[in-house]
Amino acid sequence: MSRPKLSDRASRHDAAYLRAKKENYAARAIYKLEEIDQRFHLLRPGVRVLDLGCWPGSWMQYAAKKVGDDGLVVGIDLRPVTVALPPQVQHFVADVWTWSPALLGADVRFDLVVSDMAPHTSGDKHTDQYKSEALAERALEIARQALRPGGHLVAKVFQGGQFPELIKQWRAAFQETKPYHAKNTRTTSSEQYLVGRGLRAAAQLPAAPATAT
Numbered sequence: 001m002s003r004p005k006l007s008d009r010a011s012r013h014d015a016a017y018l019r020a021k022k023e024n025y026a027a028r029a030i031y032k033l034e035e036i037d038q039r040f041h042l043l044r045p046g047v048r049v050l051d052l053g054c055w056p057g058s059w060m061q062y063a064a065k066k067v068g069d070d071g072l073v074v075g076i077d078l079r080p081v082t083v084a085l086p087p088q089v090q091h092f093v094a095d096v097w098t099w100s101p102a103l104l105g106a107d108v109r110f111d112l113v114v115s116d117m118a119p120h121t122s123g124d125k126h127t128d129q130y131k132s133e134a135l136a137e138r139a140l141e142i143a144r145q146a147l148r149p150g151g152h153l154v155a156k157v158f159q160g161g162q163f164p165e166l167i168k169q170w171r172a173a174f175q176e177t178k179p180y181h182a183k184n185t186r187t188t189s190s191e192q193y194l195v196g197r198g199l200r201a202a203a204q205l206p207a208a209p210a211t212a213t
């Protein structure tokens with residue numbers, strides 16, 4: 001019996017997995033950030049990056065290389081990161097719903113916030129989209145607390161009913177907003193990255209402690 005033929009997307013996904021393994025990246029997700037960075041030019045030496053949903057660590061590996069010794073990469077995830085990372089990277093186990101940039105102590109302002117956060121998939125598309133949109137909205141709130149004016153935010157979202165409202169919120173916060181569909185996307189076509197460039201000074205929030213739910 002002949003093997004079922006993989007779809008284009010599935011075979012790209014497979015190729016990305018093998019390439020990430022060969023290039024010693026913690027996950028194939030690296031190539032999505034690389035693609036976004038090549039398109040929007042977000043990472044360069046000296047940049048300070050906050051990475052929400054950083055486990056297993058491939059985005060931090062990529063960002064650390066791009067920002068170099070003079071940059072900073074801070075990662076947050078529910079799960080502990082175990083991959084080896086250079087000294088410009090710090091990572092913490094935390095839940096974004098109870099974490100705030102104020103917990104970093106010093107008044108660090110970041111140049112870029114990235115969020116690849118995804119909820120545990122429930123099997124129900126609408127529930128997953130709803131949770132993903134809530135995580136993207138939380139990423140925007142944290143970005144408004146953590147970014148310097150003029151800073152940028154990239155956040156993954158599984159597009160559902162709240163997507164137009166999210167775009168509206170992004171547009172109010174940033175000078176330029178673009179939804180971006182990465183070629184290296186794994187499964188559903190509803191996965192988008194919302195890219196906001198140039199945080200408006202009026203959209204900044206004080207880095208107040210998060211209110212636990």
Ligand SMILES: C[S@@+](CC[C@H](N)C(=O)[O-])C[C@H]1O[C@@H](n2cnc3c(N)ncnc32)[C@H](O)[C@@H]1O
Nearest residue numbers: 029053055056057058059078095096116117118
């Ligand atoms: C697709 S993975 C991120 C992959 C990562 N960008 C990389 O390149 O290695 C999504 C991550 O979001 C994290 N996440 C989901 N909800 C979160 C929350 N409430 N707080 C912190 N992290 C969360 C998950 O634990 C998971 O590790």
